[in-house]
Each structure stands twice: as structure tokens, then as C-alpha cells.
Amino acid sequence: MNIFLSLIIASALIFGAYAFMQNQNNGATPPTPSSASSSPQAPAPAQNVTREGEKQIVSIRAKGGYAPKMSTATAGIPTTLRVTTERTFDCSSQLRIPSLNISEALPPSGTREISLGILKPGMLQGTCGMGMYRFDIIVEG
Ligand SMILES: [Cu+2]
The missing domain is CATH 2.60.40.420 (Cupredoxins -  blue copper proteins)
Structure with missing residues (x-):
């Protein structure tokens, strides 16, 4: 494979991973106090x-x-x-x-x-x- 093509693909992957991590950090929203206090301790058992x-x-x-x-x-x-x-x-x-x-x-x-x-x-x-x-x-x- 062409070495320059390999370099372009490698840098695209690195940039992609960086963008993904940035996006994850920005997307993380802290839980609001109301939803945290009203959520039950454990999920309800499945009625199956x-x-x-x-x-x-x-x-x-x-x-x-x-x-x-x-x-x-x-x-x-x-x-x-x-x-x-x-x-x-x-x-x-x-x-x-x-x-x-x-x-x-x-x-x-x-x-x-x-x-x-x-x-x-x-x-x-x-x-x-x-x-x-x-x-x-x-x-x-
Ligand atoms: Cu399997």
C-alpha cells in the first residue's frame, strides 16, 4: 500500500478518535437532582x-x-x-x-x-x- 495513503488513513483515524472523545465529554450531562432522588433503588422485576x-x-x-x-x-x-x-x-x-x-x-x-x-x-x-x-x-x- 502507498505510504502516503497509509499516513492519511492513520491521521484520519486519530482525528476521528479525538473528535469522538471530545463529543463524549461534551455530551455527558450531570443527572438532575430531581431525577436522582425519584429513581428507584432497583429496576422493577419483569412480569413475565x-x-x-x-x-x-x-x-x-x-x-x-x-x-x-x-x-x-x-x-x-x-x-x-x-x-x-x-x-x-x-x-x-x-x-x-x-x-x-x-x-x-x-x-x-x-x-x-x-x-x-x-x-x-x-x-x-x-x-x-x-x-x-x-x-x-x-x-x-
Ligand atoms: Cu451466541
């Missing part, structure tokens, strides 16, 4: 666990990761994980729960119900096929 008859349904979405990332379920009840995909072409369509020996290839769009059986108190950890995206289900006894 429901009852359907005898069963407990944990509903999550898989697309570029899993949402919500954390669910809270109850132990001792037959539990179904209901996973919804919508044009999910990333690796979150391969859902794994290693501790339950679950590995499911989800359809690109649709809803898949995965039986989790009766859960014991503790923490269930799910991941994508590569272990990059995660979700947790806290099981309360």
Missing part, C-alpha cells in the same frame, strides 16, 4: 412469569440475546419456558440450558414451549449456542 392452570409459564424473547435477562419463578410447580422469536437469525435461536440438558433449535419466527419440569430452588442459567448471550431464571423455594 404467569400461571396457566397447574403450570407456570416463563416467557422470554430471543433475538440478539434474551429478554428479560432475568426471570423469577417458583419452585415445585411444572414449568414451561415459552420462547418467542421474530426474525431471529442470530445464535440466540439456539437455546441451551446445560443443567437440564436442554438444547433447542428455535424457529426463526414463532413460539416454542420447552418443558423445564418441576424446578428446584436455585438458579437456572440459559445461554445461546455459543454461550455468548445469557438469561437467568431465579427459582424461589
Whole structure:
């Protein structure tokens, strides 16, 4: 590659990084006292666990990761994980729960119900096929 072209590209990158840092500093706004005092300590728990008859349904979405990332379920009840995909072409369509020996290839769009059986108190950890995206289900006894 031409050495002068390399130098031009290098200086453009350096200038770009400098401009980006300047922009970040300017863009940082301090929190206003009112919003700081009114904000809750922790985010509200996700209301994604429901009852359907005898069963407990944990509903999550898989697309570029899993949402919500954390669910809270109850132990001792037959539990179904209901996973919804919508044009999910990333690796979150391969859902794994290693501790339950679950590995499911989800359809690109649709809803898949995965039986989790009766859960014991503790923490269930799910991941994508590569272990990059995660979700947790806290099981309360
Ligand atoms: Cu992945």
C-alpha cells in the first residue's frame, strides 16, 4: 500500500478518535437532582412469569440475546419456558440450558414451549449456542 495513503488513513483515524472523545465529554450531562432522588433503588422485576392452570409459564424473547435477562419463578410447580422469536437469525435461536440438558433449535419466527419440569430452588442459567448471550431464571423455594 502507498505510504502516503497509509499516513492519511492513520491521521484520519486519530482525528476521528479525538473528535469522538471530545463529543463524549461534551455530551455527558450531570443527572438532575430531581431525577436522582425519584429513581428507584432497583429496576422493577419483569412480569413475565404467569400461571396457566397447574403450570407456570416463563416467557422470554430471543433475538440478539434474551429478554428479560432475568426471570423469577417458583419452585415445585411444572414449568414451561415459552420462547418467542421474530426474525431471529442470530445464535440466540439456539437455546441451551446445560443443567437440564436442554438444547433447542428455535424457529426463526414463532413460539416454542420447552418443558423445564418441576424446578428446584436455585438458579437456572440459559445461554445461546455459543454461550455468548445469557438469561437467568431465579427459582424461589
Ligand atoms: Cu451466541
